[in-house]
Amino acid sequence: MPVSLTIDGQQRSLAVADDMPLLWALRDIAGITGVKFGCGAGLCGACSVLVDGERQFACQTPVSAVAGKAVTTIAGLTGQPLGKALAAAWEELDVVQCGYCQPGQIVAAAALLKANPTPDDAAIDEGMSGNICRCGTYNRIRAAIHRAADTIKA
Amino acid sequence: MTISPATSRRAFLAGSAVLAGALVVPLHRALSTAPAQLSANGYLAVLADGKVSLALPKTEMGQGIMTALTMLVAEELGLAPTAIDVSIPEADRARFAPVDTTTGGSTSIRELWKPLRQAAANARMALVDAAARRWKVMPDGLTLADGAVTNPATGQRLAFAALVADAATRVPTDAVPVPPSAWKVIGRDQRRLDSAGKVRGTAPFGIDVQVPGMKIATLAQSPVFGGKLAGHDAAAARAVPGVADVVALDDCLFVTADSLWTAKKGLEAAAPRWNEGANAGLDQAQVDAALTAAVARPGVTAKAEGDLAAARTGAARTVEALYHQPFLAHATMEPGNCTAHVTPQGVEVWTGTQVPSDARAAAARVAGVAEDKVRLHNFLMGGGFGRRLETDMVERAVSLAAKVPYPVKLVWTREEDIQHDMVRPAYADRISASLDAAGNVTAWEHRIAGSAVMARFLGDKFNGVDDDAVDGATAPLYPAKARLVTFKQVESAMPTGWWRGVGGLRNTFVIESFADELALAAGQDPLAWRLARIIDPRARAVLQKAAAEAGWGKALPKGEGLGLAVLHIWDTCLAAVAHVKVDAQRQIAVPQVTVAVDCGPAINPLGVKAQIEGGVIFALSAALYGGVTLDKGRIAQSNYNDVRPLRMNEAPRVITHVMPTDNAPGGMGEPPAAVIAPAVANAIFAATGKRVRQVPLQAGLESA
Ligand code: FES
């Protein structure tokens, strides 16, 4: 049975096995490669997406669990005001290195700011603890989240 | 800037169209013979439309080399770095010679600093001369900015586009690059040129390649190193809906499918069985024991100066210590992958590699074709750290693609990526020094034992000393009357490779930890002891700066301490002070690291700072928690739960002080990684009085 869902505002129907994690349905079937594969085990956050506004690890979410729901990937997020503010802050503070973890970091940051628009350092550390950056860009990620929070407030 | 037309989807389509017929001459060859373009060298050109185009002569894995090299070109041609078209080129050894596109060892800037600025300066002079001829004036007074040559005396202006054809007929080879006093780009903070796509998820990594008609595959290699495939259930794998093919090699099983998930399910259903072979009983304890035994006596001489026995006699005291460092996994965020298509006409490969030319050669070897029948498209890498200096991922993909009639993207699961990493070798070091009554070193002996990565590449030419493994050990900052440094090759079944920092990293841990031990034995403060002995003025300057900025000597609460380390390797001087807290349960936290660096002119200070922040945190993960271990002939760890990178809440605040000098530029990829383990080990001692002589330091402290 194909699974129907909304991906970045578009109605999609994916003909995949029910138990296929959303990550692979997005990357390999729908061709949406901004969502990254890092660990496949819920350990790194590279695959983060928003499901009805909540951050989820796409590698741990069977596609059947998101039937009828709205999935937002980095592509959709950076078209919205919050995502735009985050992307701009990331660019202004020169956050990225290899960049591979960053779509997942930005999605996690969006979920954090939705829940807490003015997080302090401790709240950022807590909210971002599901995401690994092997290149070690954490100092700048933290600063960029503060910057984006300021932009949104202004 | 635009990133590589060769990585666009259109180019993939064009690429496969090419495969349907004969392989054509790569695009750039056609371009370089086109008359209307000014070629400064094989990879830098001013195009007919006046655009400056740079095909990146090194590979981008996050270190920011794309930005730094573009800045060098921009400086000479009077342009903003963002105005230059940078592309990631196809592998082509001849095109870039004598530059080697291989990217590692913190060599890129050191290798390109002169030739790239020279080439760009030549192009600049050709453009200025062409304008001078047109205007019948002397070239001296003409200026160049915003893609045009201007005569300030007359206000005349000619865009590059109007000059290219003329300029291309006379390109000098000896133009003088812009002097430091006139730099407008070099030495100024420049934001990365590759951010936009990376923050929006549109930047193409190798793993994102989509070739029409391709299948996605994964693989299982023998868990025990050296094992062979004994059997598998191909029918069960094919019964999984979406599975296309099951391909068995002697030591590896592949499943191809419509998605990685399906391929993985197919592989599970195939349930490969292995003949584990000779290594099935090998454990880490055996490796460690062999390393310790190997430093009981001197190995092959890497450095010998002075009379060691004479220097030892009459010493006030002698200090000796044994250090251990573990195998380390790279665990790049982007797991291993490579896409390949093999047809009777040739081979096409899409991957992110630090060694484009070697990877192309490897693909040709595996496919049994000439190198000019292979096109290798390189990509941004989701981390390299030395893992992508190896070509095993390319070889596996091509060997699979040779057996199926479609393009295939081979992706390693994270577990496969860690369990078949080519790990940083484990090492033992026995180091001893004799001190005179003042605390000066008279005799210094350093014995190093570990796998010799270089031996794999050198074959018969290997003389017993791995030059990389002893980098930083043969000429430490501390003078001695006599010195002996030796290396003993000790191999196990574990495949080894280079890991960010290589010899400088392993040696700085030993030498800078040991320097603290010597200071302590001499009854002196670690900073004072070093400053009384280090002659190198650049090393002294960064050490003093880092210590002053970190507040060296200030009183700290119980359980806290500062530790320092300094190096002069990769033509860079870098010092770090780590602030460490150790709690009652002996858990180590590193809230702050202060770094000072002299890497010469610091082409992009913003990028230098990023390398410091990243290098410190990357290597701190390994220093505190790193290490993969052998258990029954296989790697015991498998994912980010047991290969544990620091998370944001564990990452130190990294304070950086860039101290530009007019020395030749030094490397920046590795120095920041190399100082952190000794700085933290020394801080642990300051906080607890316990000397930890093994990485990972957390486990070392718990057993101290
Ligand atoms: S890939 Fe999903 S958490 Fe790592």
Ligand code: FES
């Ligand atoms: S930028 Fe490379 S993993 Fe985060």
